[in-house]
Amino acid sequence: MDISPCGHEFAISLLQMRSENDLYKRIQTILTELLPDIPMAMYLAPSLSDKERLKLLALSSSKTPPDLEYLLARAETLKHKHILFGDNHLCIVLRSNKAIMGLLWIGEKLPTARSYLIAHLINVFYHQLNTLALSRIDPLTQLLNRQTFDDKVIEITTGEGFVIEREQQGVRKWYLALFDIDHFKIVNDNFGHVIGDEVLLLVAQQLKDNFRAEDFVFRYGGEEFAVLFQAHDRSEAGSLLNRVRKVISAFNFPQVKKLTISIGYTVLEEIAQVSELVHEADLALYYAKKHGRDQVVDFEELGIAGQAKAETDIELF
Numbered sequence: 001m002d003i004s005p006c007g008h009e010f011a012i013s014l015l016q017m018r019s020e021n022d023l024y025k026r027i028q029t030i031l032t033e034l035l036p037d038i039p040m041a042m043y044l045a046p047s048l049s050d051k052e053r054l055k056l057l058a059l060s061s062s063k064t065p066p067d068l069e070y071l072l073a074r075a076e077t078l079k080h081k082h083i084l085f086g087d088n089h090l091c092i093v094l095r096s097n098k099a100i101m102g103l104l105w106i107g108e109k110l111p112t113a114r115s116y117l118i119a120h121l122i123n124v125f126y127h128q129l130n131t132l133a134l135s136r137i138d139p140l141t142q143l144l145n146r147q148t149f150d151d152k153v154i155e156i157t158t159g160e161g162f163v164i165e166r167e168q169q170g171v172r173k174w175y176l177a178l179f180d181i182d183h184f185k186i187v188n189d190n191f192g193h194v195i196g197d198e199v200l201l202l203v204a205q206q207l208k209d210n211f212r213a214e215d216f217v218f219r220y221g222g223e224e225f226a227v228l229f230q231a232h233d234r235s236e237a238g239s240l241l242n243r244v245r246k247v248i249s250a251f252n253f254p255q256v257k258k259l260t261i262s263i264g265y266t267v268l269e270e271i272a273q274v275s276e277l278v279h280e281a282d283l284a285l286y287y288a289k290k291h292g293r294d295q296v297v298d299f300e301e302l303g304i305a306g307q308a309k310a311e312t313d314i315e316l317f
């Protein structure tokens with residue numbers, strides 16, 4: 001096989017990546033180098049615990065990939081196979097304990113040796129992705145942990161992030177929302193920590209289910225969550241957050257039954273420091289807590305935006 005030495009180099013380079021962002025970029029470069037001008041699409045589960053939600057990472061979209069349902073159905077029928085050879089396409093299946101965790105669709109027939117090389121590299125990529133992901137996951141909720149938060153904000157604000165392509169319907173901005181469960185101490189006091197943990201898990205699940213696959217949901221602290229998400233403007237962001245707030249207040253938690261959350265949010269500015277952004281969302285959250293809880297507050301609406309910004313500027317010098 002003429003490309004095996006460089007295949008080895010590619011595999012090593014994947015294992016050397018220390019951030020998921022770099023890893024995504026590296027596999028993209030490798031695939032476009034090995035398969036120039038060949039249409040490709042990759043579907044990946046956002047996490048090992050989230051295998052039902054495969055998301056599309058568009059690598060090259062010059063040809064529409066077949067329907068995901070069709071590909072999954074084919075992969076399911078060929079139980080142990082990792083490569084599905086079609087007449088004019090190829091599909092590499094990533095499996096973990098029999099569950100399908102990802103698919104790479106290639107819109108052309110390739111020589112067998114090259115197909116196996118790509119399959120090998122995709123598996124190395126996936127292995128490394130999981131290794132990196134495990135260090136960024138909160139063990140209780142399976143959400144991203146706080147350590148990952150700053151990196152993600154910096155990636156977004158500097159435009160360095162690997163962004164999943166979605167059909168653009170106008171310019172959307174990124175927002176940061178902080179969520180805090182109201183009176184959570186009472187849950188622990190009345191029902192014990194095990195039930196408290198279960199509530200955290202269920203709230204985390206609701207948050208994941210109610211944001212898009214390309215948004216980022218973090219466990220930010222004990223009973224505090226952070227979400228980085230996109231919206232066209234502040235009012236759309238507020239509506240979205242209010243919808244999530246209502247979903248949670250309508251949810252029937254085992255034993256505890258009803259709970260509410262308070263939410264503070266702000267827009268991500270390109271030049272802002274991470275701590276400044278968090279400070280803004282935190283001020284809005286604090287306001288929500290002080291004014292009755294179970295509500296969404298936009299930092300901009302506090303009327304202290306200018307003042308708070310000025311204070312932060314002073315702190316910086």
Ligand SMILES: Nc1nc2c(ncn2[C@@H]2O[C@H](COP(=O)(O)OP(=O)(O)OP(=O)(O)O)[C@@H](O)[C@H]2O)c(=O)[nH]1
Nearest residue numbers: 180181182183184185186188193196197222223289
């Ligand atoms: N079960 C459980 N409880 C936690 C965890 N982390 C933090 N907590 C609890 O979360 C509670 C937070 O309480 P407070 O900060 O007083 O806030 P609160 O009772 O939610 O009240 P408000 O935020 O003012 O509405 C504390 O009792 C913590 O012990 C966790 O991982 N599991």
